[in-house]
Amino acid sequence: MEEGLVNVKRALVSVFDKTGIETLGNALVQHGIAVLSTGGTAAALRRAGVHVIDVQDVTKWPEMLGGRVKTLHPAIHGGLLANRSEEEHLKQLSNHNIDPIDMVVCNLYAFDKAVASGEPFEGCIEMIDIGGPTMVRAAAKNCDSVAVVTDPGQYADIIAELADHHGALSRNTRRHLAAEAFRRTCQYDAAVATYLAEQTKGDTKAIDVRTYEIAGQLRYGANPHQKPACFQTLFGHGTPFRVVNGKPGYINLMDALNAWQLVCELEVALRLPAAASFKHVSPAGAAIGLPLSKELLQAYEINASELSDQATAYVRARGADPLSSYGDFVAISGVLDVSTAKLLQFEVSDGVIAAGFEPEALEILKAKKKGAYLILEGNVDYEPPNDEIKEVFGVALRQNRNNVKVTQELLTHDIRTTAGISTDAARDLLIATITVKYTQSNSVCYAVDGQVVGVGAGQQSRVDCVKLAGRKVDTWRARTHPKVLALNFKPGVKKQARINARVAYISNDMTVKEKKLWDDLFETVPEPFTAGECRSWAQSFSGVCLSSDAFFPFRDNIDQAVKHGVTFVTQPGGSVQDDAVITACNDYNIGMSFTGLRLFHH
Numbered sequence: 001m002e003e004g005l006v007n008v009k010r011a012l013v014s015v016f017d018k019t020g021i022e023t024l025g026n027a028l029v030q031h032g033i034a035v036l037s038t039g040g041t042a043a044a045l046r047r048a049g050v051h052v053i054d055v056q057d058v059t060k061w062p063e064m065l066g067g068r069v070k071t072l073h074p075a076i077h078g079g080l081l082a083n084r085s086e087e088e089h090l091k092q093l094s095n096h097n098i099d100p101i102d103m104v105v106c107n108l109y110a111f112d113k114a115v116a117s118g119e120p121f122e123g124c125i126e127m128i129d130i131g132g133p134t135m136v137r138a139a140a141k142n143c144d145s146v147a148v149v150t151d152p153g154q155y156a157d158i159i160a161e162l163a164d165h166h167g168a169l170s171r172n173t174r175r176h177l178a179a180e181a182f183r184r185t186c187q188y189d190a191a192v193a194t195y196l197a198e199q200t201k202g203d204t205k206a207i208d209v210r211t212y213e214i215a216g217q218l219r220y221g222a223n224p225h226q227k228p229a230c231f232q233t234l235f236g237h238g239t240p241f242r243v244v245n246g247k248p249g250y251i252n253l254m255d256a257l258n259a260w261q262l263v264c265e266l267e268v269a270l271r272l273p274a275a276a277s278f279k280h281v282s283p284a285g286a287a288i289g290l291p292l293s294k295e296l297l298q299a300y301e302i303n304a305s306e307l308s309d310q311a312t313a314y315v316r317a318r319g320a321d322p323l324s325s326y327g328d329f330v331a332i333s334g335v336l337d338v339s340t341a342k343l344l345q346f347e348v349s350d351g352v353i354a355a356g357f358e359p360e361a362l363e364i365l366k367a368k369k370k371g372a373y374l375i376l377e378g379n380v381d382y383e384p385p386n387d388e389i390k391e392v393f394g395v396a397l398r399q400n401r402n403n404v405k406v407t408q409e410l411l412t413h414d415i416r417t418t419a420g421i422s423t424d425a426a427r428d429l430l431i432a433t434i435t436v437k438y439t440q441s442n443s444v445c446y447a448v449d450g451q452v453v454g455v456g457a458g459q460q461s462r463v464d465c466v467k468l469a470g471r472k473v474d475t476w477r478a479r480t481h482p483k484v485l486a487l488n489f490k491p492g493v494k495k496q497a498r499i500n501a502r503v504a505y506i507s508n509d510m511t512v513k514e515k516k517l518w519d520d521l522f523e524t525v526p527e528p529f530t531a532g533e534c535r536s537w538a539q540s541f542s543g544v545c546l547s548s549d550a551f552f553p554f555r556d557n558i559d560q561a562v563k564h565g566v567t568f569v570t571q572p573g574g575s576v577q578d579d580a581v582i583t584a585c586n587d588y589n590i591g592m593s594f595t596g597l598r599l600f601h602h
Contacts (some may be wrong), residue, residue: 004171008162010079011103012055013038013045013133014071016110019152022048024105027159031167036101038071049382071131080104080138084145103169104139105149108132108184112191121199128192131282134185140185143178144171152183187211187235208398210389211235219249226250240382241353244367246374248351252329254281256353259331260378262286262438267333269407269430272450274333275313275340282440282458284328285320286431287451289313297478301495308339315343316451321472322499329353331378344368348496353378393445402599406433410595411570414581419591425545425568432547433599441549441600446473446542446564452560453477454564462548466557470564474538477565478506481529481537488523495522505529540564549599551575558584566590572598 005290011033015021018041025045028035035052035494036047040429042052056062058072071077079101080091093100106445109129119297139148147169154177161169191207212232221229229250232241241255248256255278266274266288273289289309298306300319307315310332318325329351332340341361344352351374352365365375389398408426415421421429432447439445440455444465446454453476456469478484493501501521504510509530510518519525544565551574552558558581561569569585573594585592 004094004144004174005165005168006102006147006171006174007168008033008102008147010034010036010099010101011105012071012076012080012101013043013105014055014132014135015040015105015107016108016129016132018044019104021045021152022050024149024155024159025050026290027162028103028585031162032101033167041189042332044098071135074098076101076135077138080135080146081142082145083142086525090515101139101146103147103149104135105134106136107150107152108136108188111188111195115191115195124195126131129188133188136181136185140178140181143174145563148177148181150177150184154180161361180323183211183235215239216243216248218253219247221250229415234385237385238379238382239378240379240384240559242379244357244362244375244377245353246369248374252374255375256327256331256351257280259283259436260353262434263331263333264378264380265406265434265437266431268589269405269434270427273308273310273313275317275330276309276435277317277320277328278331279328282443283435283438283452283455284324285317285452285455286435287313287316287320288431290316290450292316293480295485298485299479301498306339308337310334310337311339311343314340315560318343318347320452321455322496323503326496329374335364338364341365346495349362350374351376353493355380402437403602404597404599406430406437406597410597411593414573414596415591416573416578416594417585417590417592419567419585419589421568421591421593425543425591428545428569429547429568432545433595436547437599437601438458439549439601441602443601444469444546444548445547446470446544446566448565462553463557463560465548466546466560469600470560473544473564474534475506475537477541478534479503481506481533483526483529483533487526490523491523493521508534508535530596538564542567545569547571549601551578551598552581553577555580555584557581558588558590562588562590568592570595572596574598 009309011028013035014037019519021044023049025035029050035050036055036058038055042054045052055071059075061073069573077096078093082093082100102397111127114124114127134149136148139146161173189332190211193235194208203518210272215233216228216231218229218231220227221492231253259276259278262276270288283486289312292304292312300315302315316450327348330349335356335358337358338361339363345364353376355378365373384401386401387398389396408430411429412421412426428447431452432445435445435452436443439455442459442462442465444456445452446469454469454472456465459465459468479502489498501518504518506529508529534587542565545568546561546566548571551572553575554577567590569590569592573596588600
């Protein structure tokens with residue numbers, strides 16, 4: 001027999017949310033449990049055929065003050081708080097003709113909904129529950145004797161356990177229910193305190209209490225010495241993902257949560273499968289599922305016949321900056337298919353988040369990293385809270401969540417240059433702008449042909465962002481140069497080594513010792529790929545789109561961007577140098593729009 005079983009003989013049922021109460025009431029009666037109740041709950045139970053004892057028949061005192069006083073009576077709270085292992089407690093109950101109560105079923109007035117509805121102060125005050133929290137806390141304190149049920153979602157498990165144990169509940173269940181009860185009253189009190197503080201601004205120090213529940217453990221924090229670590233979710237909001245396989249780390253989840261938002265926004269905006277590759281809380285690449293050219297297929301070492309549209313999006317995202325994507329976290333907007341899983345199978349990656357997984361795809365992924373590959377299932381129906389809080393050095397910074405929707409209309413409605421913005425450019429500007437929304441600032445993003453081709457993240461100077469990302473664009477372009485495609489590696493050179501070698505060849509900045517090791521990778525040492533050849537190749541292309549998370553402060557950003565094939569630009573505008581930046585765009589026949597929308601991300 002399970003330890004600590006207590007037979008439930010009397011249950012007090014008084015609920016605001018009456019969902020499922022008829023089913024629970026009938027289950028209690030089937031086990032011979034006497035049901036005490038009040039007001040509307042008693043009426044609902046009686047309509048369901050449940051025999052009910054009115055609380056006022058127990059207290060010998062009528063409900064009063066418009067229902068404010070119902071259960072606040074020694075006949076109720078004595079029955080809840082008496083410690084059944086204390087002889088003196090039981091003696092006092094007997095002396096006062098008080099019977100023990102073994103279960104409380106109570107959920108609280110919906111105070112938060114009253115506030116959210118705009119109810120005036122007097123109406124909100126009436127929705128502050130007094131008797132309910134008092135009963136809940138009393139029962140929870142005495143959890144070794146009393147069970148407290150505070151949520152209709154708990155009813156099914158309670159009914160099942162009562163059936164398994166012939167009308168009894170275990171100590172473990174009662175203690176678990178007590179923890180849930182105190183968590184709910186804590187959240188309830190916090191909501192009331194916050195509301196009242198807001199109503200008395202200037203007289204009362206404003207407070208903001210948020211209740212979190214620990215949703216899971218992390219391997220460690222940002223660094224291995226930062227232990228223990230966990231992830232928590234705001235109470236009542238659920239979790240935006242489910243851990244399917246593996247154990248997450250702190251940075252894994254920072255990457256996953258940002259990448260998941262990015263790909264979901266891309267798919268909604270463009271109605272195509274989307275993928276992203278994240279490292280250290282910024283994207284290395286992002287893309288939608290558009291067909292690849294034969295040159296890109298060769299550069300990415302991919303067989304087109306094996307690719308679904310989703311897999312193509314992933315290939316593009318991973319292929320944008322494969323040096324940075326080494327050991328990345330991947331996000332896929334839909335249900336991850338076998339085609340994509342077969343590609344991920346051989347890439348060095350820390351984990352993946354997707355809306356779901358085809359069965360065969362899931363088995364492929366579970367085999368990665370000796371079974372430790374992190375797999376998260378994103379919740380497409382998750383609704384995040386409107387505000388978000390970040391703690392830094394003991395200070396909590398609160399802001400509204402950046403839930404602005406980036407649309408093609410936003411990016412094309414205010415064109416400030418002689419040249420316009422084409423349909424394909426509007427698509428690529430959208431990809432670049434959604435990407436900078438989830439990139440550490442300052443940031444810019446270059447995109448073309450449905451994919452990101454260069455991200456400049458986290459630089460203090462915007463022109464350095466433009467230059468950094470521009471070098472990535474040139475490298476991405478050069479990977480399709482005939483000399484780069486023709487590199488003849490020795491048999492057995494692994495894919496990542498080939499990628500690294502091609503980038504080193506394009507960069508042309510190896511030390512003597514580095515060059516010697518590089519030479520050993522080839523059957524025949526290739527002719528150098530000169531800086532002039534790289535520049536010439538990069539300048540032979542155009543149509544690249546550039547998005548910036550904040551305004552360009554000087555025209556030098558445009559002077560640098562044009563070197564990397566930029567033909568279209570979008571930015572918030574608002575600089576005192578806007579006219580000079582517009583002039584620069586007109587000088588180079590670049591089409592530029594202003595959005596009026598800054599997208600800093602930290």
